[in-house]
Every structure is written in C-alpha cells, then in structure tokens.
Amino acid sequence: MISAEVSIYPLKTSDASSIINNSINSLNNQGIEYSVGSISTHLHGSEEQVWKSLKEMFHNAQNSDEISMVITITNAAD
Known part of the structure; x- marks a missing residue:
C-alpha cells in the first residue's frame, strides 16, 4: 500500500x-x-x-487547460 497527497493548480483560467x-x-x-x-x-x-488514479486526475484536469500538479508519495505506514 502507498499513499499520495496531490494538489492541482489550474493555470490561466477563471474557473x-x-x-x-x-x-x-x-x-x-x-x-x-x-x-x-x-x-x-x-x-x-x-x-x-494510486498511480492509475493520479493519472486519471491529471488527464481529467489537463483537458480543461494548462495545469500544475504537485504530488507527494510515500510507502510509510500510517
């Protein structure tokens, strides 16, 4: 099991x-x-x-416009 923290920052958009x-x-x-x-x-x-979900999030967001996606991944136990 792994965990990820992800933030998506849309660029050049008002939405x-x-x-x-x-x-x-x-x-x-x-x-x-x-x-x-x-x-x-x-x-x-x-x-x-996790990797499949991150890829899906990226593809979904990039269809709208330019984005920046910041990800931290760990395999450490909770």
Missing part, C-alpha cells in the same frame, strides 16, 4: 474550482480510498490504484 472538482470527482470510479482537504487530496491504496 479553477470546476477544474479541481471535476478532477477529484474522477476518483469516484477508481475504487480508491481518498479524502479531500482544503488544499490537497489524500489517496491511499495499492501502488497500481
């Missing part, structure tokens, strides 16, 4: 909230544990689940 929320909503179909914080989203699952 950042929608881009972020759509990206987070893409996790609903991934079967991964996640919690949404005020500036980041925490994911926890198998290595395959």
Whole structure:
C-alpha cells in the first residue's frame, strides 16, 4: 500500500474550482480510498490504484487547460 497527497493548480483560467472538482470527482470510479482537504487530496491504496488514479486526475484536469500538479508519495505506514 502507498499513499499520495496531490494538489492541482489550474493555470490561466477563471474557473479553477470546476477544474479541481471535476478532477477529484474522477476518483469516484477508481475504487480508491481518498479524502479531500482544503488544499490537497489524500489517496491511499495499492501502488497500481494510486498511480492509475493520479493519472486519471491529471488527464481529467489537463483537458480543461494548462495545469500544475504537485504530488507527494510515500510507502510509510500510517
């Protein structure tokens, strides 16, 4: 199991909230544990689940416009 903390920063847009929320909503179909914080989203699952979910979040957000995505990943136990 691994955990990730991810933040998405939409660039050059006036609709950042929608881009972020759509990206987070893409996790609903991934079967991964996640919690949404005020500036980041925490994911926890198998290595395959976490990487697949991060990729899905990135692809979902980049379809809207330019973004920056910041990720911290750990395999340390809680």
